Amino acid sequence: MGEPRAQHLSSAASLVRIGLAVFVAVWLFGPDALRAAVPVWLPFLVALGLELQFFLTARRAPPGSTRPDRRPQEIDRELYGYPKEPEDEDDVAEDDEPDWEPAEPRRRAWPVPGLLAGVGVIAALAALAWFVESRSGWSGLDAEKRAAAAERFSVEAARIVGRPVEIRCDESGKRVGFVQHTDGVAEVGGRLAYLTPDRCHELYRLAFDGSTSSGTARAIAVLAHEAWHLRGVRDESTTECYALQTGVELGKRLGLSEERARRLMRRALTENAGPGTSFEYRVGPACSAGGELDLNPETDEFP
Known part of the structure; x- marks a missing residue:
């Protein structure tokens, strides 16, 4: 593989690894919205694919066997006065002919060390992400705290539904999450709903x-949303x-002031009209004061 091409691939691989490291740091310690929107395994999968692409590209490239012409070029003769070379080969004495033999083609180098280095970086960052994630967030809470929280969520949802219901946090990711493109799911008119761990x-x-x-x-709105599904809507x-x-009263019961709870739900209502909301979830003109x-049509405040 030619030296410039090898340097290009090496630089690209280094940039990918640096970018992955930056993403992991931002994902672990950055805004919660990023962790909710992007699963941590996705960038690792992309990085692994790029490492394999670099490896295969380097493997398929022909070995660099072309020897550069180091003799004075035309521009060198014009600038520095090198004598012109004789055009007729007979004018060159045998003793003056350079001892030059074609260079043997270089052996094709297997870019295995680069691949192993890339995979090692990916594995180390994945282990770091798993270690931090397993000790933070919902997974970082012990079983007793998670059970107490789920019971509290169930009680709050039951107040909206008007009968006992159960809220579970889907730690397995089989019912809600990135693959299902939803933060919660509930059986309409049923008694069980699931929320994402986040x-x-x-x-x-x-x-x-x-x-x-x-x-x-968003978390308050999701809990209230699934409760209304359980209620039969x-x-x-x-x-x-x-x-x-109902998120206003729910937020108050969970610890917010009325002003703060109302402000958060109004912000959520504004965001509902944004491009990130699916069509079926977008509210219409009927969702307004009066x-x-x-x-509560008797009041002017909405929500």
Whole structure:
């Protein structure tokens, strides 16, 4: 493989590894919205694919066997006055002919060390991400705290539904999460609903630690949303509208002031009209003060 090409691939591989390290750091210690939107295994999968591509590209490239012409070039003769070489080979004495033999083709180098280095970096960063994640977030809570939190969420959901229901945090990721593109799921009219661990952790931090983050409003809305499904409301847009309204009282019961809870739900209502909201979840004109879906039409405040 030619030296410039090898340097290019090496630089590209280094940039990929540095980029992966930066992403892992931001994912672990950055905004909660990033952790909720991007599963940590995705960038590792992309990085591994790029490492394999670099390896195969280097393996398929022909070995560099072309010897550069080190004789004075035309521009060198013009600038520095090198004598012109005779055009007729007979004019060159045998003694003056350079002893030059074609260089033997270089053996094709296996770029295995680079691949092993890349895989090693990916494995080390994956281990770091797993270690930190397993000791933080919802997974970092012991079983007793998780059980107490799930029971509290169930009680709050039951207040909205009007009968006993159960809220579980889907630690297996089989029912909700990135693959299902949802933060919660519930059987309409049933008694059981699931939330993602990230949303459960946001609710835990609010209810048990009294702390909030950028994901607090969304977590409250998700719990209220699934509660309305359990109550029997099927339409997603209607359910979301009801959830944003009851989210004010739910937020108050979990520890927020009325002003803060109302501000968070109003922000969630504004974000509902943004490009990140799926069509079926987008609320319409009926979800407004005095509108058809207003649960408290006697007041001017909404939600």
